[in-house]
Amino acid sequence: MPRRNSVASGVALTATPVHADAALVLRRFRQIFNAVKSHFQQLEKRSGLAGAKIWALSVIQQHPGIGTGALALAMDVHQSTTSNLVKLLIERELVEARKSGSDRRSVQLHVLPAGRKILKEVPGPYIGVLPDALERLDAVTLKNLNRDLSRLTALIQEVDEEAALTPLAELVSRRPG
Numbered sequence: 207m208p209r210r211n212s213v214a215s216g217v218a219l220t221a222t223p224v225h226a227d228a229a230l231v232l233r234r235f236r237q238i239f240n241a242v243k244s245h246f247q248q249l250e251k252r253s254g255l256a257g258a259k260i261w262a263l264s265v266i267q268q269h270p271g272i273g274t275g276a277l278a279l280a281m282d283v284h285q286s287t288t289s290n291l292v293k294l295l296i297e298r299e300l301v302e303a304r305k306s307g308s309d310r311r312s313v314q315l316h317v318l319p320a321g322r323k324i325l326k327e328v329p330g331p332y333i334g335v336l337p338d339a340l341e342r343l344d345a346v347t348l349k350n351l352n353r354d355l356s357r358l359t360a361l362i363q364e365v366d367e368e369a370a371l372t373p374l375a376e377l378v379s380r381r382p383g
Contacts, residue, residue, distance in 0.1 A: 238336060243378045245335045253324045255298075257334060257375025258283075262291040263321050264332035266301055271314040284371045300324065334374050 224232070246257035253260060258281075265280050266272055274292055278285040292315060295301040300321035303313040317325075331338035340348065359365045369377060 239378070242334065242336050242374055245329075246375045246378055249328050249375075253328045255300075255324065258287075258373035259291055259295060259375075260324070260328060261332050261334065261373065261375070262288065263295060263300060263317060264325055266295075266315045267317040267322065267325060270316050273312055273314060277315065281373065282371065283373055287372065287376075295321070336374060 249255070249257045249260050255263070261281060262277060265277055269276070269280070272280070274288050275285055277292070278288040281288060292301060292303065296303055298320075300318055302316050302318055304316065306312070306314050325332070333341075343351070
């Protein structure tokens with residue numbers, strides 16, 4: 207049943223109360239979104255790089271010689287996303303791409319000293335706080351969470367399927383317009 211809320215201007219509004227359990231879950235989502243956003247803001251403030259670039263840089267450091275396809279798999283993002291990240295890291299002279307082998311189109315990525323310096327200066331986890339926390343959950347909890355979030359996303363009409371393969375750092379730092 208709707209309840210009446212008054213606002214500062216003295217105009218009475220009718221609002222439907224949020225179910226108590228739904229309100230608690232919504233608060234958890236707010237806490238998670240805030241933690242994700244704060245972490246990526248700290249990374250960017252300290253390094254001048256967005257979180258997705260830091261993550262890519264760290265994966266390249268962990269796997270010297272990795273290619274863009276393998277980097278996309280490691281980050282679970284579109285290959286075009288990793289190509290764009292790598293291009294920017296190369297332009298900033300944080301990574302170099304070496305052509306090797308008989309297929310001169312494939313490249314091996316290596317972190318340069320400036321990239322290693324940035325990784326030493328920024329706080330982890332480089333992957334982001336949410337993926338890091340998810341990786342620390344047990345398999346049963348992850349399976350249940352996935353099932354429950356699938357139900358939730360099915361109820362939301364404006365779910366962007368492409369967003370599933372976009373780094374969180376890019377999603378939380380998108381600016382309107």
